[in-house]
Amino acid sequence: MSQTVDRALTILASLGEGPASLEQAAGRIGVHKSTALRLLRTLEEHGFVHRQSDHRYRLGGRLFSLAQQALEGIDVRQVSAPYLASLNERYGHTVHLAVLEGAEVLFLDKVDARYPSGSDSWLGPASRIGKRAPAAATALGKVLLADLSEDQLALTLEDQEFPARTPRSLRSADELRAELTAVRRQGWSLDQGEYEEAVNCVAAPIQGIDGTAIAACAISAPVRLASVSELSRLLPELLCTVEAVSLAYGGSPTPRWCENRCGAKHAVRASHT
Amino acid sequence: MSQTVDRALTILASLGEGPASLEQAAGRIGVHKSTALRLLRTLEEHGFVHRQSDHRYRLGGRLFSLAQQALEGIDVRQVSAPYLASLNERYGHTVHLAVLEGAEVLFLDKVDARYPSGSDSWLGPASRIGKRAPAAATALGKVLLADLSEDQLALTLEDQEFPARTPRSLRSADELRAELTAVRRQGWSLDQGEYEEAVNCVAAPIQGIDGTAIAACAISAPVRLASVSELSRLLPELLCTVEAVSLAYGGSPTPRWCENRCGAKHAVRASHT
DNA sequence: TTGGCCATTGCAGCCCGTGCAACGCAGGGT
DNA sequence: ACCCTGCGTTGCACGGGCTGCAATGGCCAA
Structure with missing residues (x-):
């Protein structure tokens, strides 16, 4: 311009x-x-x-x-930091925090995997803080896109490519929409090697005061160390975490009361729209 | 312009x-x-x-x-990271890595103190990665300024203020020059509450291939936890560390060099001096 | 519906950004 | 010592594009 x-x-x-x-x-x-x-x-x-x-x-x-100032200004990052650390502490997998920016996800925070980082367990260079990745190709992105209205989604996907990063990548807006429908129903999303072939992720949305997804949190692990079903087993924990962050962020400064209720928490969640 | x-x-x-x-x-x-x-x-x-x-x-x-990309591109940061971590590991104090930029120091890296961060042991907000601080007011800055030629120094200090951040802050270019003379003689510098009243620092220069200081490393601690003399006791360790980093940095530019000589020829590492 | 607020657009004037060419300076080759 | 090449820097005239005004459009609340 x-x-x-x-x-x-x-x-x-x-x-x-x-x-x-x-x-x-x-x-x-x-x-x-x-x-x-x-x-x-x-x-x-x-x-x-x-x-x-x-x-x-x-x-x-x-x-x-x-950049630092901007990062500090993003309060969801501050709020969620201890929760991310706790998730990482318990299972050792890499934990990410990201927001949606246009048709891309922007990584706001990251806690690195705690297992020895051999070449096989490395998640690739795509997840450094500040990096971006196509939303449609990641669990984080899908869970954030799922929260958009149909209008916003259409606007966002306009002119978007769906490159085949891996054999399992989504290849069209229609495929994506179908996936998003499932994501909306279940309240979380999965990435089975769609972004990095050797990496699986589960992600769930962090919700703001008005119920819209303002960020998302994901657990990532190399397929070698955690199959999709193994990763799914962490879902209750993840959902607990994002719920706790959402509450902490939404106003009530109550710190981690999460642990009390985690046991009762299961994968079933009301669909949010 | x-x-x-x-x-x-x-x-x-x-x-x-x-x-x-x-x-x-x-x-x-x-x-x-x-x-x-x-x-x-x-x-x-x-x-x-x-x-x-x-x-x-x-x-x-x-x-x-x-910003992330730029940080990754600064190789002195990569090289020194493990050394900084080791220093921090051994004594628990905060360790900083910084370069000189004009009349300010720019913090490239930081390893946080390992003691519980009560309000008394917090070093203040002034040391986040990416933050800057007036060179004349910090141990890091003084050790970097000490390496400049008289011409460069004069140019750098032009129009610089010497605000009284604390009662012990240097208040004029003359005071600074006197201090720098001492720093040059001894090869390291001290900050006795000149920047943050309750924080002491020792710093030493990391030297590049040509012997000029390209960065500096500092140990910082609240006065409550380490007096100046206690901090000085860590000097041998600090000097060892910067020497090791200097060697690692200056000696062999990249470890990959020997494995792949042809490729390395293209990796521009021109000596522009 | 009306009014207010704010983002957005069209437009004429002229400021200021642009590229050319000339200069200064440092380094290396003869 | 000389030139010569390469690069950063400066002065300057031209006109492209930036600027601010004013008008339009869209949204929300009263």
Whole structure:
């Protein structure tokens, strides 16, 4: 929309791939050196890029502080942190917290698996805090999409691709809609190697004051360590956790009374719409 | 330098303080609504801001991923991580890794104290990853400033204030220079409640291939738990650590190097000095 | 239905961003 | 010592695109 800002942001993104000299930076986005210079200077004034002693530009500290500030501002993250840690503590699997952003999920928090991280148990690079992933391909995404109205969903899925990341990936909006219907009914979602072939996930929504899903929580594990049915066995715990977070977030600051009721909690949940 | 980009970045920074409607955002930076709209749209296209369902803007996921990407790209962070963890393991105090950026230190990594975090042992909010702090007021900063040439130092300190954060803060460039002389002689620096009144630190430089300080490592502890002399007792350990990191960092750039020489040729690790 | 509020759009004016070309400077080759 | 190449930086004239006003549209509440 705004050419100048567009270029500045492009140059900023390009620096994410590594430091660059003025000429390189200009080349990467296809503008004249002097143009790139002025953009970089402006970015530098604001601390978004930093000029190192060899005159090359790299991303600056302002980026870190802004990102950090933003993360701190997301209170669902604060609230849920201890619950995620507790889930991780009990079963050792990786736990994720994510929100929906357009047609992608954005990972807000992560507690790494507690088993020794051999190459087989590594969940891939796709789950670092701040990373994003196509919503339709993940348990987290599906549970968040399931909460959208039909209108919102249509808008969100507009122009979306359904690439075959793995053989089990959903390949069309229709497949996704069918899946979402099931997710709505049961209140949680499953990912059987649809995103990373060797990784299974279960996810459930965290609900805000008005009952809409504001975030989602997932347990992920390599198929080698937990089959889908084994993972499903953790469902009651997961549902308890998201319920506790939802309550804690929704107003009542009551900390983990979850454990009292967890035993009684089963997979049956009222469909929320 | 560039008005449009300047405004866009200002608006971005202002969103760091919390979500805002179009009108609020425009008001914060003093431009017309339509102008703010176009800037925000451009930022949104790039994912730096995100529009939530109530039409308000908040910082977007791109910010997180860029920041994360940049953090991963800083290899001194990777290299030193295990050493920092080990230091923390042995004495329980908070350990920091930081670099110099202008007249500020930028915290790259942090291992939190292992003692129960009562209000007395909390180091304050000033040390999160990505946060910055005035270099002259911290042990980390002093040890990094001490490595600059007189010219660089003069340039860096230009227009710098020396606010009295605490009664022991350095109040002028002259005081700082005197301190730096001592730091240079001894090879490490001390912060006796100059930044946070109740916190002491010791810091030492991590040196790159050419012997210049590329980062610094510090041990911090509340005065209640460790007096300056107690902290000084950890100096040998700290110096050992930074030496080990320096060697690990400077000696062999990447461990993969020997396994795959052809590929490594392309991995640009030019000595730009 | 009306009115108010806010996001959004169209548009004319002119500011300011753009790219060219020239300059300064450092490094390396002869 | 010289030149020469490569890169960052500066000055400048042109016109593209940014700006702010005003009008429109959509939503909510009274």
